[in-house]
Amino acid sequence: MGTVTLRALHKSFGSVPVLSGVSLDIADGEFVSIVGPSGCGKSTMLRIIAGLEVQDEGAVEIDGRSMAYVRPKARDVAMVFQSYALYPHMSVERNISVPLLMRRLTTAQRLPLIGRFLPGARAVSAAIAQDVRSVAGALELTPLLGRKPGQLSGGQRQRVAVARAMVRRPKVFLMDEPLSNLDAKLRVQMRTEIKELHAKLRATFVYVTHDQSEAMTMSDRVGVMIDGELIQIAAPHVLYDDPEDIRIATFIGSPRINLIAAHVADDGSLHAAGRLLALDHRLAKAARITVGVRPEAIGLAQDDTETAMRARIRLVEHLGSDLLVHAESADGAEKLIARLEPRTGRHLRAGDVVGLTFDPAAALLFDQDGRRLRFPRERPHALLSRVLAET
Ligand SMILES: Nc1ncnc2c1ncn2[C@@H]1O[C@H](COP(=O)(O)OP(=O)(O)O)[C@@H](O)[C@H]1O
Ligand SMILES: [Mg+2]
Known part of the structure; x- marks a missing residue:
C-alpha cells in the first residue's frame, strides 16, 4: 500500500507564504502530477512529503499513518531530483547500491577494508549486489554498471537516479522535475519510460513538473498549483475541458x-x-x-x-x-x-x-x-x- 494524504499544509519561508493550505488524497498506485509555474511551491510540497522540510501547519500521512516526527529514511518514500544527485566518484553500480548499503549494513560493516570481513557482511553484500543487478536489468543499465556518472549521457544519468530510487522498493516515488535537464526529444522518450515503470512497479508516483504536457501525458490525475494553492486536481481531460477557474484554463492548453x-x-x-x-x-x-x-x-x-x-x-x-x-x-x-x-x-x-x-x-x-x-x-x-x- 502507498496512499498519501496531505491535510491543509501551510509553509512560509520567513514572511513569504509558499504553501497556503494544500490538501490532497492520493490513492495507492496512483500517478499524480503537480504542475504549476516555477516558484509556486511544488518542490516544497514534495520535500515536505519526503520529510526533508517541515510544514508550519497541517499533516502528512502515508498509508494513514501520521508522518509527524518520522524521519525521511523511515518514510518508505524515494525521491528523484532534477539534478540526479549522483556521486561522481562512484561507479553506477555503487551509486545504485548506496541506499541499500546505508540500510542493510551496520556502520562497522560499512568500514573500508575490514568491514567486509565482519560477520554477516558477505551475505548482505551479495544480496545487495543481486538487487542492484535486478534493477539495473529492468532499466537497461547492466552494460553501464562499471562506468562513472561523468561517462554517461543525460538520459542514462537520469535512469541511474531512478534506479537508485527503485532499488529500495519504496511504496511512494517522489519525482521533482526529473526530466528537465534532458533535451526535448529525450524528454518525450523518457515520459514513456516513466509511465511504463509506473505500470510495472504499481507504486504510487507523485510527479512534479512545470511542463503541462509532461503532466498531462503521464498522469491519472493532475493538480494545478498556483501561488501555493492547489486550485484543481482532476483527470487531464477534465482540466482541459472543464476547468474550475480561469487560471487553470489559461495554464493548461497550448x-x-x-x-x-x-x-x-x-x-x-x-x-x-x-x-x-x-x-x-x-x-x-x-x-x-x-x-x-x-x-x-x-x-x-x-x-x-x-x-x-x-x-x-x-x-x-x-x-x-x-x-x-x-x-x-x-x-x-x-x-x-x-x-x-x-x-x-x-x-x-x-x-x-x-x-x-x-x-x-x-x-x-x-x-x-x-x-x-x-x-x-x-x-x-x-x-x-x-x-x-x-x-
Ligand atoms: N529553503 C528556502 N528558503 C527560502 N525560500 C525558499 C526555500 N525553498 C524555497 N523557497 C522559496 O519558496 C518558493 C517556492 O519554491 P519551490 O517550492 O522550490 O517552487 P517550485 O518547485 O514550484 O519552483 C520560491 O519563491 C522559493 O524561492
Ligand atoms: Mg521546483
Whole structure:
C-alpha cells in the first residue's frame, strides 16, 4: 500500500507564504502530477512529503499513518531530483547500491577494508549486489554498471537516479522535475519510460513538473498549483475541458485558450466577439464575463451572412498536423489564435482579413473573479447550443 494524504499544509519561508493550505488524497498506485509555474511551491510540497522540510501547519500521512516526527529514511518514500544527485566518484553500480548499503549494513560493516570481513557482511553484500543487478536489468543499465556518472549521457544519468530510487522498493516515488535537464526529444522518450515503470512497479508516483504536457501525458490525475494553492486536481481531460477557474484554463492548453471580454446587454443576454451566446439564464446587467474558447473551437466563417468577428491575420504557423492562425480584431482589442486543419487554412496569409467564428457549445464562461460560471439546470453541452445571430 502507498496512499498519501496531505491535510491543509501551510509553509512560509520567513514572511513569504509558499504553501497556503494544500490538501490532497492520493490513492495507492496512483500517478499524480503537480504542475504549476516555477516558484509556486511544488518542490516544497514534495520535500515536505519526503520529510526533508517541515510544514508550519497541517499533516502528512502515508498509508494513514501520521508522518509527524518520522524521519525521511523511515518514510518508505524515494525521491528523484532534477539534478540526479549522483556521486561522481562512484561507479553506477555503487551509486545504485548506496541506499541499500546505508540500510542493510551496520556502520562497522560499512568500514573500508575490514568491514567486509565482519560477520554477516558477505551475505548482505551479495544480496545487495543481486538487487542492484535486478534493477539495473529492468532499466537497461547492466552494460553501464562499471562506468562513472561523468561517462554517461543525460538520459542514462537520469535512469541511474531512478534506479537508485527503485532499488529500495519504496511504496511512494517522489519525482521533482526529473526530466528537465534532458533535451526535448529525450524528454518525450523518457515520459514513456516513466509511465511504463509506473505500470510495472504499481507504486504510487507523485510527479512534479512545470511542463503541462509532461503532466498531462503521464498522469491519472493532475493538480494545478498556483501561488501555493492547489486550485484543481482532476483527470487531464477534465482540466482541459472543464476547468474550475480561469487560471487553470489559461495554464493548461497550448497554444493558450482565447479569452474574449463579453458584454451583457440590457436584456441580460451575453455577447462575445460578434455572437449572441444563448443562455437560459439572464445575467446581471453589469456583469463582467470572460468567454474562453480553445483554439481548435475557432473556425473560419463559411459565408458572409454568418455572424463572425472580422479579424486581420498577423501570423500563420504551419505545424504539419495542424495550422495556427494568429489574428486580431480591427481595433486590436481582441487577439485570437485558431487551430485549423491544414487543408482549411492553406490559402491564408498574414494581412488577410477573415471572419472568425466559434462553436458556442465549446465556450467556457468565467465571472470577474475568474471562477467558472455554470448553469446547473442545463446539460453542459446543451448550454450554448442555441446560437442566434446578433441583431
Ligand atoms: N529553503 C528556502 N528558503 C527560502 N525560500 C525558499 C526555500 N525553498 C524555497 N523557497 C522559496 O519558496 C518558493 C517556492 O519554491 P519551490 O517550492 O522550490 O517552487 P517550485 O518547485 O514550484 O519552483 C520560491 O519563491 C522559493 O524561492
Ligand atoms: Mg521546483
